Amino acid sequence: MEEQLLNLLMYTVPSIITGAIAYLFFREHMQNEEERRKFDIVKTLNKESLPVRLQAYERITLFLERISPNKLLLRVAPLSSDKQAYEDLLIKNIEQEFEHNLSQQIYLSNDCWTIVNASKSATIQLIRKAGMSEKIDSANKLRETILSEMIDKPAPSNAGLHYIKKEVGEMW
Structure with missing residues (x-):
């Protein structure tokens, strides 16, 4: 009886070890294949989505x-000499441009979209701040004030442009 049990173990143990090794290799192969398929899908999606x-x-x-x-200021000329009307026209123009490009946010990172929003808000704030001055009494003076202020410092949109260049550069 012991001899039969010993014979059974001599055949069973190697079979179990071989089966376990085969299972581990098969499982590893299946994981590699799954990762390869995922990589191919991501590669295809990136190839199609990158141009967009x-x-x-x-x-x-x-x-x-x-x-x-x-x-x-060069593109949007004042329609009258009323500074408030010109200020409103400039802000309306910025808002229209923004609304026209609103759907682009789904393709940008959250940080980039936040910076674009901040650039837009800072530009509007700059126009409003210039319009609040008591010294400015006409649309042309408002225009001159904003332009002269831009000589001393960069435009608020420069921060957004810099970030976009950085982010696009990281795509390569």
Whole structure:
């Protein structure tokens, strides 16, 4: 009886060890295949989504360039000499540009979108601050004041442009 049990163990133990090793190798192979499939899917998605993301960055860059006070004031001329009307026109123009590009946020990182929002708000704040001055009594004076203020410091949109360039550079 002991001899039969010993024979049984001599055949069973190697079979169990071989089966366990085969199971481990098979499981490892299946995990590698799953990771390869995921990598292929991500690679394909990146290949298809990269042009769309780059286009979103381009549109936001154009937005930031267009709301830069120097370019905005040259593009949007006052309709009258009323400074409040001109201030409202400039802010309305910025808001329209922003709303036109609102959907691009889904392609940008949260940090980038936050900086774009901050750039827009800072530009509007700059216009409002200049418009609050008692010394300014016409649209042309408002224009001159904003332009002269931009000589001393960079436009608020420059921070957003810098961040976009950094983020796009990290995509490569």
